[in-house]
Amino acid sequence: MSELMLAAGAITPEVTVVPGGWAILALLILGSLTLFAAALDGALSARAAGVANGLGRPFGETARLLRQRRRTTVQADHLLWRIGGAGLLVTAALMVTVVPLGEWTIFDLDVGVMWFNAIDVLVWAVVWLTGWGANSAYPLVGGYRFLAHGLGYELPLMFALVAPAIAAGSLNVGQVAGAQDELWFAVWMPVAFLVYLLGVVAFSVSGPFAPAVGTDVAGGVRGELSGVDRLVFEAGRYALLAAGAAFAVPMFLGGGAGPLLPGWAWVLLKTVLLLAVLVWARRRVPALRPDKFMEVGWLVLLPAVLVQDLVVAVIAAGRG
Amino acid sequence: MSMVVDIAFWGLGIAAVLAGAAVFYVDSMARATYALAISFVAVGVLVMFLQQNYVGVVTILMMVMEMAIMAVYMVMFMGMNPALMPMSMVHGNKTALAVALTTFVGLAAGILLVDWPDRRGSPAADVTMALGEELMGPKMLVMAVISPVMVATIVAGVVLAAHRTRYDRFGDDLKRRPADDPQPGGVGR
Known part of the structure; x- marks a missing residue:
């Protein structure tokens, strides 16, 4: 497969492609990160509410939802509804395929950065379909809210991903990670890094971008989801946050670079730390109204990240 | 390996055509829109099989985004709210069928009848x-x-x-x- 995906001689691979069976390990790692994010979120929620034992919340919720009877609605479009509900987990899994774990990767695509971008756009479709499928007003409102947010955050996110690619002179994720030997991209392109993180929080439908699943619209997109459907949807949101954090490591945080520990350990460590910061930070930011965020995205974030791209491009050109 | 690739290639081609046909068969705006999206995604992956990775991934990216927005507009502008109800995706059936068949036969005949040149040189x-x-x-x-x-x-x-x-x-x-x-x-x- 690798000779198919790497256009012959176009790039020299920075990473080794492992056989497809290792994808199971990648899924296990993604699952563990998802569980970590959910447990940390549970602990933070419990502490905020003054209740004990929040760390076990994901297990309790899983047990509760697995036993819960599936609710349905009149004339629901079950096909689209299920595709939407399960889609978040699938998109998260597709995202991590291009993330190198130290020196190994499952899918060494020469345009890995574009791949990540294409998959994060799939989240638009998936969330809206979840809202549409229930044939219920509030979930549909939630779906529209997410698309409105999407129009605000997606272009800044795209141009944030452009900056590391320009600096590395490649769209291959391994090459982008390898181009940060001297200085992490997060250090000298902070605007792109922050906008990227905002985009991650946004496509995981969480924190300031949670109005799509807000309590003011009876749970929005997930309003009619119950039982295992809800479990899969909620897990998918945490998994997307984890996948976004994992992708930030090769893009902005130097990949597997670091002293003493091997590359794969550094990738995991950086991912866990960034994920913890994201879980913590997204609780501290108030909800962004979709209608108001539109202007913030287009008039503040997009110009800021374009200037960042220009600066990066000038520096990259100056280096030759 | 190459047989797996061949099967995947032809499978994706069939999937693209069937998903495209489903656009006219289903009775809901949302299903029609996303059937079209699936068709485009299959085409995007096909383009990746041709080693045009960038073009293929961009096709997937643009088309999924476009269909997500198009679904909203289709539902919004399809007056009197039928877009929220089951509705037929076809009209002017006979004319459309005639035009479609003629075009298909014409193009397919072109593919089969043209004297394609042999490959000169090798791919870049x-x-x-x-x-x-x-x-x-x-x-x-x-x-x-x-x-x-x-x-x-x-x-x-x-x-x-x-x-x-x-x-x-x-x-x-x-x-x-x-x-x-x-x-x-x-x-x-």
Whole structure:
């Protein structure tokens, strides 16, 4: 497969492609990160509410939802509804395929950065379909809210991903990670890094971008989801946050670079730390109204990240 | 390995055609839109099989985004709310069928009857680059000029179509702050 995906001689691979069976390990790692994010979120929620034992919340919720009877609605479009509900987990899994774990990767695509971008756009479709499928007003409102947010955050996110690619002179994720030997991209392109993180929080439908699943619209997109459907949807949101954090490591945080520990350990460590910061930070930011965020995205974030791209491009050109 | 690739290639082709046909078969705007999206995604992956990875991934990216937005517009503008109910995706059946069949037969006959040339030389190392240069190479200046003209046309079109002007927003002396907008903005303009 690798000779198919790497256009012959176009790039020299920075990473080794492992056989497809290792994808199971990648899924296990993604699952563990998802569980970590959910447990940390549970602990933070419990502490905020003054209740004990929040760390076990994901297990309790899983047990509760697995036993819960599936609710349905009149004339629901079950096909689209299920595709939407399960889609978040699938998109998260597709995202991590291009993330190198130290020196190994499952899918060494020469345009890995574009791949990540294409998959994060799939989240638009998936969330809206979840809202549409229930044939219920509030979930549909939630779906529209997410698309409105999407129009605000997606272009800044795209141009944030452009900056590391320009600096590395490649769209291959391994090459982008390898181009940060001297200085992490997060250090000298902070605007792109922050906008990227905002985009991650946004496509995981969480924190300031949670109005799509807000309590003011009876749970929005997930309003009619119950039982295992809800479990899969909620897990998918945490998994997307984890996948976004994992992708930030090769893009902005130097990949597997670091002293003493091997590359794969550094990738995991950086991912866990960034994920913890994201879980913590997204609780501290108030909800962004979709209608108001539109202007913030287009008039503040997009110009800021374009200037960042220009600066990066000038520096990259100056280096030759 | 190559047989697996062959099967995947043809399977994706069939999937693209079937998903495209499903657009006219299903009875819901949402299903039609996303059937089209699936068709485009299959085509995007097919393009990746041709080692045009960039073009393939961009096709997937653009088309999924476009269909997500198109679904909203389809539902919104399909008057009297039938888009929220089951509805037929076809009209003018006989004419459409005749046109479609004629076109298909014409194109398929073209594919089968044309005396295709034999391959000369071998594919470039980076086929995406080769394709780009073939398409754009000598016309780069034209393309570079056309892009800003196209953007200016879009902006001008929107400005001309908008029924509210700056005088509606900022008052007759253009001094009203913040602007009087039906839809409040997020940055306090």
